[in-house]
Amino acid sequence: MITLNHYLVLSAALFVMGFAGVVLRRNALVIFMSIELMLNAVNLSFVAFSRQFGNLDGQLASFFVIVLAAAEAAIGLAIIVLVFRRRATVQTTALNTLRDATNAS
Amino acid sequence: MNGFLILFYFLAALAVISATGVISLRHPVHCALSLVVTLIALAGLYVTLQADFLGIVQVLTYAGAILVLFIFIIMLLNLQDDELKERGYGAAAKALLAAVSLGLFLSLGYLVTRPHFPISALPEDFGSIHSLGKALFTSYVIPFELAGILLTVALIGAVLLAKRRLELK
Numbered sequence: 695m696i697t698l699n700h701y702l703v704l705s706a707a708l709f710v711m712g713f714a715g716v717v718l719r720r721n722a723l724v725i726f727m728s729i730e731l732m733l734n735a736v737n738l739s740f741v742a743f744s745r746q747f748g749n750l751d752g753q754l755a756s757f758f759v760i761v762l763a764a765a766e767a768a769i770g771l772a773i774i775v776l777v778f779r780r781r782a783t784v785q786t787t788a789l790n791t792l793r794d795a796t797n798a799s
Numbered sequence: 800m801n802g803f804l805i806l807f808y809f810l811a812a813l814a815v816i817s818a819t820g821v822i823s824l825r826h827p828v829h830c831a832l833s834l835v836v837t838l839i840a841l842a843g844l845y846v847t848l849q850a851d852f853l854g855i856v857q858v859l860t861y862a863g864a865i866l867v868l869f870i871f872i873i874m875l876l877n878l879q880d881d882e883l884k885e886r887g888y889g890a891a892a893k894a895l896l897a898a899v900s901l902g903l904f905l906s907l908g909y910l911v912t913r914p915h916f917p918i919s920a921l922p923e924d925f926g927s928i929h930s931l932g933k934a935l936f937t938s939y940v941i942p943f944e945l946a947g948i949l950l951t952v953a954l955i956g957a958v959l960l961a962k963r964r965l966e967l968k
Contacts, residue, residue, distance in 0.1 A: 695804070696803050696804050696807050696847075698916055698918075699911070699912045700807060700811070701844070701848070702908075702911040702912065703908050703911065703912065704811045704814065704815070704844075705911075706904055706907035706908045706911055707815055707818075707904060707908075708814060708815070708818055708837075709907065710900050710901075710903050710904035710907065711815070711818045711819065711821075711822055711900075712818070712822075713900055713903060714822055714896065714897065714900040715821060715822035717896050717899075717900075718822065718888070718893060718896055718897070719822065720888075721827060721883070723827040723830075723831075723869070723872070723873060723876075724821070724822070724827055724830050726869070727821055727827075727830050727831060727834050727869065728821065728822060730834065730861075730865070731818055731821060731822075731834065731837065734837070734838065734841055734861070737841070738841060738844060738845075739911075741844075741845050741848050741850045741853060742848055743916075744848070744850065745848040745849055745850070745921075745925075746916050746918055746919065747916070747919050748919035748920055748921045748922060748925060749919070750925070750926070750930060750931060750934050751934075753850050753853050753926065753931065754931065754934055754935060754939050756850075756853055757853070757856065757931075757935070758942060758946055760856060760857070760860055760861065761946040761949065761950060762946075762949070763861070763865060764860060764864065764865055764950065764953070765949050765950055765952075765953035766953075767865045767868055767869070768868065768953045768954070768956075768957045769953050769956050769957055769960070771868060771869070771872045772956070772957045772960040772961055773960065774872065774876075775872060775875065775876070775960075775961070776960055776963070778876050784876065784878065
């Protein structure tokens with residue numbers, strides 16, 4: 695018997711993997727993909743709860759999350775392209791202009 | 800019912816394995832292709848939750864539009880080999896962060912499985928395009944319009960960012 699908990703644990707696993715990708719990786723593109731992974735994990739929770747409660751609100755919330763993800767991907771990738779044109783890198787470690795100069799390593 | 804369980808485990812394993820690929824593969828194109836597999840597995844899971852239309856939208860917009868955008872940008876940047884090497888954390892810091900992630904997963908998993916949520920009977924047309932559209936254009940009409948404004952702003956912003964001329968150094 696498949697229960698809500700199955701979906702919630704899977705959602706937690708995917709969310710944490712997205713989190714791990716954001717903190718471990720240094721490639722801005724991969725960090726973006728990890729953020730998409732986290733958004734999708736949350737969507738899965740929304741849809742699972744929607745099914746559990748017999749209420750469509752969760753599914754509609756997922757639609758809005760997808761809209762948000764589309765907007766975020768468009769703007770974020772445009773910013774990455776601009777950063778690449780200026781710095782010729784997508785490594786987030788290279789973007790330290792605002793760092794405190796006395797602590798720079 | 801057992802068939803559903805097998806389907807769930809298959810899709811869940813597919814999603815988790817390809818998500819591992821997203822965060823561990825070196826080349827961004829491979830990451831993006833793994834992400835496509837994750838998103839399609841999630842679309843299948845939505846269908847098992849009787850959110851058929853959402854599953855279709857997931858494949859169309861996520862696996863279709865957003866990932867094509869990602870892959871297009873990766874091709875456009877044409878990253879060279881030394882650019883793909885990840886500079887930054889050493890092995891110890893990576894192990895620590897992985898342990899933090901594992902702890903986060905265990906606590907999240909514990910928290911979400913604690914409460915018991917009663918299962919409710921489904922309405923007749925649950926998850927159909929008809930009921931979704933009706934909800935979207937009645938009780939959710941303001942968020943719907945706001946989402947339209949958000950997309951317009953994102954479109955204008957992306958065009959403005961892309962058009963900006965940089966002085967070449």
